[in-house]
Amino acid sequence: MVIARMVAGAGSALAMLTLSGCGMLWSCTDTTAERGEAGVRVDIVDESGRSVGVTAEVTGWRREPHPQVPADGDQIHFQIRFEGAGQGGEPAVDACAVDDKRVVLGCQTIHSLMDFGREGTYTGDEYLAVDRPERVDxxxxxxxxxxxxxRRTCEDDIKDGGGVHPPDMPSPGERL
Known part of the structure; x- marks a missing residue:
């Protein structure tokens, strides 16, 4: 009888630990969202592929030295516009310089909050350093x-990590 009560009590304690988040096994999973189609003008999407209500567009670019580090040689100086930003979320996108076959030469993340303009439309310019700027198309x-x-992952935090994460930034040599 005493053993039966101990087994029943142990089962209740295990159930309480599990329900309180102290269980030994977590069901933490990490997934990566599918990378969307690259373009000069894109509708920004969240991890589930739904539009966030902001459009980003590269409005022009040229090769030239960065004015603060001209000795580094040519970089890609481009102009970007975010329309619909400033209404809650401040999205960011990866901008990539590619060659004529859409092979990535270099990328960087551009945050709409970094660019300035009137409410709802942010415009700005950025410099992107690439190894071979003359190949940029x-x-x-x-x-x-x-x-x-x-962006906590299961590896970082098994209890609170996991979920769908944005895709990684494209690496040089990848094709978009």
Missing amino acids: EVLLIPNDQSVHD
């Missing part, structure tokens, strides 16, 4: 929102 934007600040 176009500057493309990846539509996936990169502004997510809390």
